Amino acid sequence: MRILNSLIEQAKNPNGWVGSFMLRMMNTVHTGMNKWAFKKLPLEKDSIMLDIGCGGGKTIQALSKIIPEGKIYGIDYSEQAVKDSIQANFKDVETGKVTIFKADVTNAPFQEKFFDTITGFQTHYFWDDIESGVKEIFRILKHGGCVLLVAEVYKMNYHMESYKTKDEMEQLLINTGFHNVISYENKNKGWLMVKGSK
Template sequence: MVAEKITQCMKPHGEEGYQTIENMNENHKEISDFAFECVNVGENDKILDIGCGGGVNIEKFLKLTSGNVDGLDYSGVSVNASIRQNQNAVESGRCNVIQADVSDMPIDDESYDLVSAFETIYFWPDIANTFKEVSRIIKPQGQFMIAQGTDGNHPDDELWLSTVEGMSVYTADELEKYLLNAGFKSVKSFKKENDYILIVIAKK
């Protein structure tokens, strides 16, 4: 008998989806904290968080820049949760959260100084071309930051791959290759000491 795949991670939905997002906000805190130690955020940067989930990283970015911080997610539940988490910024016009597919974003070329992706690229389709789509919306000299809880060598990788629907895992070297092929000029990786947390920052 084949175990049923976990589907909520790929696209949170329904009432269970809201609980999944709450769990993600809590479980991903260490990854998020390390990512913010690694990235330099300009005081006027315009930022997009792709796969924004519950909106906690949007909230963190809003405290670091006077520019707009937007969110994009494939899940309507995640979009609603992110809007609720950042209601004041949404109402004041500093934050716009949209539901869209990362592989075909309704966003103009060279719109953002920084694009982030926390614990989400595992589920992106056709990663090579999707990274090109991300590069398209980043300004020259801008940054793309990827934050993930595994560097591709986590002892639980095989378990996650077998139980979580639509999941893929990438090493730092694999990500660097995809990012350079997508048009980024440089790629730097950071690994948390005594952990598997990986942060990759590509510059355009």
């Protein structure tokens, strides 16, 4: 049980060499999920994007190829994740196309109506206050912008006391002010994606 709890904590807030190893594993595991989700997301080549819980940086890498003229930000509350994500995107960080730093979704250090698109892969079930996190996403998203939250359903069920289902997640976005809220499920993989527009 102690080992399991330690692994869960490392998944939530990676640190040290164990955390770095887990981040590399996440990068590999999330590749298929990213490809599936991005097919449902209209992205302009010059979009300004935010990836919340950027982990090992693989999502940012994929986004950088899709939006060659855009700007991508990544935040994570794990110092190890920030370090590894910067390393994974080193060239884009050096040119200024990508900016990655430590921050919390419930208190995002961005001005209102800043982003065209905001993504969160395998992260929202770890947030201390998901309602505050979604409200903050709404604040920093431009009118007409889109949010995409993607996760494995079994992890949502394990980590969350509420908002475990597609209907609950959709209602959370609607209650926050999002419209055109829609969900997609990949039942073979057990993935759920909830998308909303501002």
